[in-house]
Amino acid sequence: MTKRLYNAKILTMVPGEDIFDGEIQIDGNRITYVGKSPAENAGTKFDEEIDCEGNVLLPGFKNAHTHSGMTAFRSLADDLNLQDWLNNEIFPREAKMTPEDVYWLSKLAYLEYLTSGITACGDMYLTPESIYDASVEFGMRCQMVSGLNKFGPTLEVLERRYNELNNKNGLVGFLMGVHAEYTCEKELLESVSELIHKYKAPLYTHMSETKTEHEECIKRYGMTPMALFDSLGLWDFGGGIYHGVWCEESDMDIMKKRGLRVVTNPASNAKLASGIAPIEAYLEKGIEVAIGTDGPSSNNCLDFFREMFLVTALAKIKENDPKAVDAMEVLKMACVNGAHAMELFDNDALAVGKLADIIMIDLYQPNMRPILNISKNIVYSGSKTNIKMTMIDGKVLYKNGQFNDTIEVDEIYNKCEEITKRLR
């Protein structure tokens, strides 16, 4: 199946490349040409040709940290602090969730990802086997991360999932991970360290999300969570952390040394009053920053435009400097760094050989006018109304406000309402 997307403005996100007018050609799920029109291979016939009408193509947004299946709890228990919310509202309900529940609830999140131009998600949630099914059937690129902790599952299950769920389908993967320092005993962390050494695997985890959590680790171990994990060899093969709101400079030194990434979740951190992550400090240290929505119960929505604006707006407030973290830096976090923070390196730019995870931004909307600077327009003024098309793995799953016919939208809505009623 070959495709041609022509009459477009193209923002490749390849370092040093400016936006230009041209076209993209695709064969199956890979990009075969990016450049001016007419292409060198003008005259070639394509199975499908899409006129982009002067709109912008860029690599899809990467939601590098989320808990998709938590759609069940949207608007259920807001305005609470993190520990009350988790212990009293979320954990008791999650205990009642079945793999099938997670399957449908994940699909609900995927619908929202499409409307927001998100083409891949880093998903730490229950029942990875049913998330695998949901992703493959839906067509969502999903890099799962183990959320192992002292309540489960076993190390054997983690190892089995790592072996079974990787390389089974090009859309889905499974990364080594633990939920957080505060939900794992030291012995468990040591066993995980052995496992990642066996597979030479990078590790991902929630870290230093709240001040309390960060300080309690220091009380417990005499060192920060970052330093503790380093001392246990958990960063020996890289990886990264989610949140990192309270990381100190010494933590950033470890991150730089180990090549770790940080995924910031600004809406969730604001809504739970966890704080503002030190984005400018990470960037100055040369640490790659990516962006995540976190789960739809703490955020509550899965809107990458809101996250992108928050990254820069909150940095400007935190640094008391309107020059902090400019628009192009934010776009790089959203399109490029987010892929890397999921250990994906084939969908971070529009270039020959890369995966065709592409979105189209509608410039014929009032919030995109006048057209003085397209990347600033996207980051400072963009909204989900500007997502004219979302393509994952070469397939158009969302276009002009409509989902692809292969997606059973009404069934997803109905199943999720039923599940939510049961869990309430």
Next chain:
Amino acid sequence: MTKRLYNAKILTMVPGEDIFDGEIQIDGNRITYVGKSPAENAGTKFDEEIDCEGNVLLPGFKNAHTHSGMTAFRSLADDLNLQDWLNNEIFPREAKMTPEDVYWLSKLAYLEYLTSGITACGDMYLTPESIYDASVEFGMRCQMVSGLNKFGPTLEVLERRYNELNNKNGLVGFLMGVHAEYTCEKELLESVSELIHKYKAPLYTHMSETKTEHEECIKRYGMTPMALFDSLGLWDFGGGIYHGVWCEESDMDIMKKRGLRVVTNPASNAKLASGIAPIEAYLEKGIEVAIGTDGPSSNNCLDFFREMFLVTALAKIKENDPKAVDAMEVLKMACVNGAHAMELFDNDALAVGKLADIIMIDLYQPNMRPILNISKNIVYSGSKTNIKMTMIDGKVLYKNGQFNDTIEVDEIYNKCEEITKRLR
């Protein structure tokens, strides 16, 4: 012209009224019935009947402080502090703007207001006569505010505009105002005070937006801007302030005593690193808080969903308390208080006799599912994609992503690109 909006969930924003299933009837530009279906007058014929398909009707959002015509400068000069941005980038270009420029640039903003469910704007900008024409032709409810300062216009012009532009058309009004303390000599403020006493008129102004501005006034006069205006009798007939990021408790006492309102502009204040306004403190004092986008050059977009989320998210960060400023409070600011902060009292709720400024929220979008709490869904998860209809003064101006045929969208886009090129 009579209309019936049926099969709806209705959030009237009348204090104490819960959301219910029902219908709204309209005659001309006024609401004639709000209640259960079938109405008491079942059997009446209507000129138009709109099936709301189970979606939500609520009063339109009120953008209580903006500079609509600044669309020309969107993405032109970002990442600068307020004074550099104003003095070096904005003022020199504004000096070249014609009334016709402002006419087209305002219409571009109005398009964006419609996509965001904004049914009225409080607009402080150049050339009120051409803004009047733009609003009336477009059908946008616009309450203009004088931006008088030491560079112009004269007091005579202000008085003439006050007399001529009020009560000329039900959609448009003109309020007394000055740009700010720091752009007005004391003698000018004294003359404005005489004028507002002549007309017993409330006054609106930018105030305490930046720390520098607030502190320089204290140096100059030995008192805060709020206290200075009070000492000059400028609050004798009420009114309000825009921004109020740095107001002190004593300022709030004056505001409470004088019945003043504050319009917060969270995106603009964040982007310019001006700070986070003390919303919780205003609410505790019993001061009505409204929301504005500020102009599209400092924000840069005119998206009320982004503003609503920022109001609550930034309050939670500022207070270090996830319970600060809940969703229903934010909706009240957006739909009700915003009207009052424009001195409008006929469009703040869905009730018999009120103006038909109504929006419809699309629940058949993934970000609105599941439906556990509609006001939380709107504030925490809502986006412009959920605006299914925007009605102003009884006329549907935007529906299902399309603007009304009476609106010349392409001409607005083209004129604004031309104007922007000339001003660049």
